[in-house]
Amino acid sequence: MPEASRQEESEPCSASQCEGACHAQRVLQTLNTYRRSGTLTDVVLRAGGRDFPCHRAALSAGSAYFRSLFAAGLPERGVSVVPVVPEGPGAEPSMGPAGAAAATALAVVLDYVYGAGVRLRAEDEAAAVLALAERLGVRGLREACARFLEGRLRAANSLALRRVATAFSLGSLAERCGRVLRQAFVEVACHADFLELTPDEVAALLADPALGVSREEAVFEAAMRWVRHDAPARRGQLRRLLEHVRLPLLAPAYFLEKVEADELLQACGECRPLLLEARACFILGRESGTLRSRPRRFMEQAEVIVVIGGCDRKGLLKLPFADAYHPESRRWTPLPSLPGYTRSEFAACALRNDIYVSGGHINSRDVWMFSSHLHTWIKVASLHKGRWRHKMAVIQGQLFAVGGFDGLRRLRSVERYDPFSNTWSALAPLPEAVSSAAVAPCAGQLFVIGGAGPDGTNTDKVQCFDPKEEQWSLKSPAPFSQRCLEAVTLEDTIYVVGGLMSKIFTYDPGRDVWGEAAVLPNPLESCGVTVCDGKIHILGGRDRHGESTDRAFTFDPSSGQVEAQLSLQRCTSSHGCVTIVQSLAR
16 A cells, blocks of 8 residues: 555544544543532532532443442432441541541542542642542552652651552552651651651661661661650560661760660660670671671761782782772772782781781781771781781681791691780691681681691691680581682681682581582682671682682672672782771772
């Protein structure tokens, strides 16, 4: 068919569609005029003491409820009165505020049914219209009310609108309310609606890691304000709510003056363990490993991963760089370079939010500390024994340097550093000398896993040091014999990677049992491993060809998933990799 003919056929169809729509609109407008003047009406709706003459046909076309009612022959033929919003069985709505609200809601619903559009003025009116539209089965009003409420959403009404969204399953409104609650939590907690929340609702808010607070003091004060609103009835919820307040993030002076001195908390024996945990965190820093010591997502401070030095792709150059990576923003920030960076296979760990680096070449006894407060490297007391290919770990606020290589032999020696006295002291030696082993603290003990033994062959031994007894013992052997391993502890489980193994292995010290957690995309050795935001981060390392990589992965123990992450800034291996808390303003 020629193009001109097709156009001629389509144009009249388009015009007729437009004319039909306009005609339908004119009919509705006429019916609405008849309704307002009471012309040809055959039923009266009553709400809040007001009568609304209507047409059965129009109501049936716009409302599933009235369609069913009139189809059943109710009410009887003739002009009948139908009460729409009764307050109770057989009761007419009153003439008071509730009745007036019901009448206003019905007027809006009828305007919509008769094609006059939707005119809403306030949130409570929209909620009442929504409830009535749902009851009467008026389609379309739900979306109009939801859009209106979303447009009126503020911190002051976010809790009230969330209740509306929950009651009527308005997913988009509920999601927006949740976002406002998180972003403006400090303001929300000051409103009366917050004080009327249920314990479950308060606990869920306090537990949110994305709560928009710059300081944890605001969360503590909100929790206590809610409890004090009805202390006799709510004091039993103190322990439950305080579990979601990250007490270790409070300023120590505030904790001493406002928390420990609080009369309600002093009288709550169940809260005592939480207060003791916070005190331990103040003394030991991040060593406690508790969830409550991790900053929330939008605080002024955040967990960052620090990558220090290492070797280049071919392993020929020693890298001078030190950089901090914030996983949430995926942003790298340069840090001052480590002095005397011509070192490799050194040991690095974090102690009370400072970073310690030791050894790194034959007979190297140097120990440097990066002060996160001063943002600079400081040389501290030297090791008694020069070493490299060793590891460091922290137990009870003290630093342990374990094993290693001095250029001639693997070492059994172990040293302990006291940061208060700035001194190293010798400890009971390892049962078996090792280098390039995995070392991790867990449950107050130190575990040395695998590594290269005295004769240079790899070992599967697990050597355990108990600081209280100052004695070593052997545990169940590892299901592998490898060197160039790394280990971290998360929630009383040790995770071991590296050694060109394709799996992440787990060790449970409490049961002395080994297991497998996940499969890695590629085998690695001498990689960086650290825990940040409850996940295990694996950064860089060497592949089977001996080349360094810039690839990075995370393993989430809660889901068992390994996911690729943003690549490192450069290929690196045998580097330092630790997690500290840093101000995002830097």
